[in-house]
Amino acid sequence: GAGKSTLFNALSRAEVLVSSKMFATLDPTIRAIRLLSNRRVLLSDTVGFIRDLPKGLLTAFRATLEEVQEAALIVHVSDVSNPHYPELDEDVEKILHELDVADRPRLRVLNKVDRLSQEERKCLESSAAKAGDTRPVLVSALTGEGVAELLRRMDVAMPIDPLLTLSIRLPLAEGRTLALIHALGRVLHSEIDDSHMRLDAEIPSSVAKRLGLSEYRVDGTFQPSPS
Ligand SMILES: Nc1nc2c(ncn2[C@@H]2O[C@H](COP(=O)(O)OP(=O)(O)OP(=O)(O)O)[C@@H](O)[C@H]2O)c(=O)[nH]1
Ligand SMILES: [Mg+2]
Incomplete structure (x- = not known):
């Protein structure tokens, strides 16, 4: 996987204040976190978007993605250390279109930067910087690098009560x-x-x-x- 669940845990740990543990016991894939702005949001972990899904399966799979359709902000996590990540991203893009949420506010996260060489990382950072407000957030869910910045960017991108x-x-x-x-x-x-x-x-x-x-x-x- 791209590291969604690992990042989900890292974000829950990094939140400003300790949130109610109620959600964690009711549903381990949903957690209430408080952003720096003090807004409370629900963070939801989803299943991965599998490649080459057989047609029949997509319907069943879709049901589990209904949460995506409820989201005010979609955080799209890619494993940047996977050389095939641009193709995987295209698949995610297709599914987001199918779910009719391609226009939903979205944040791009490039995870596992800890696995990149210095050179690869520099290259990525400079191309990310050029993308302006839509630039991806570079993180390592494993080391925690970039997680605070991600919370910050989520805060800025969250459209509800801006x-x-x-x-x-x-x-x-x-x-x-x-x-x-x-x-x-x-x-x-x-x-x-x-x-x-x-x-x-x-x-x-x-x-x-x-x-x-x-x-x-x-x-x-x-x-x-x-x-
Ligand atoms: N090196 C490195 N490994 C990571 C990082 N984040 C996650 N991993 C590892 O990648 C693997 C998959 O992580 P998960 O968090 O389960 O990925 P996921 O996106 O939730 O996967 P699915 O739920 O199956 O779609 C695990 O072995 C993690 O330890 C990271 O930032 N760096
Ligand atoms: Mg997972």
Whole structure:
């Protein structure tokens, strides 16, 4: 296999906070993890997409892939140390089309980078860098390399309740709002300035909306939106 289950375990271990163990006991292929943005997501391990599947089998196989159709974000894991991985990727692509999820938000993960030579790795890194926002994430589920970066990229790519990066200035008297920003978002930078707090923070849009944060300007003035 490409290492999906190994990566699934590595991601569950690397999560920010320990999640409820309930899912693990109900269904070992589903786990609740908390992303850095504090959003909670369900991570689901799937079976591998087998090559040259006999036609009759595909129907049965399909049922086990229904979870893919429920996914908000598909993480496509390839074994980059397998010289045939581009062909295997094409097969995965075909199946995603068959399942009608080819347009679903997707993250490409190239796993088992620990098995590559220095040279192969450099080559891969430079071609990945050129791909911009769609670049694959290079990881080793075995050593844990790249797993934190993968969580970060999942956070950015997760379409449900997307993260907003806000620069705001709030009066220190708004203690409740400030506390909630720290609890529910990720504060990148903060400083106190003249009875105000200046913050750069990543906040789930639902939280920003609930706290009315988009109505605070960088200069600290409050601008209620016309509604
Ligand atoms: N060297 C190396 N081996 C890995 C890595 N990740 C997984 N493996 C090994 O690859 C093999 C397959 O890993 P699995 O996690 O079972 O792969 P899978 O994608 O879940 O496989 P299926 O469920 O059968 O589709 C195991 O022997 C793992 O130990 C990695 O990053 N580096
Ligand atoms: Mg597996």
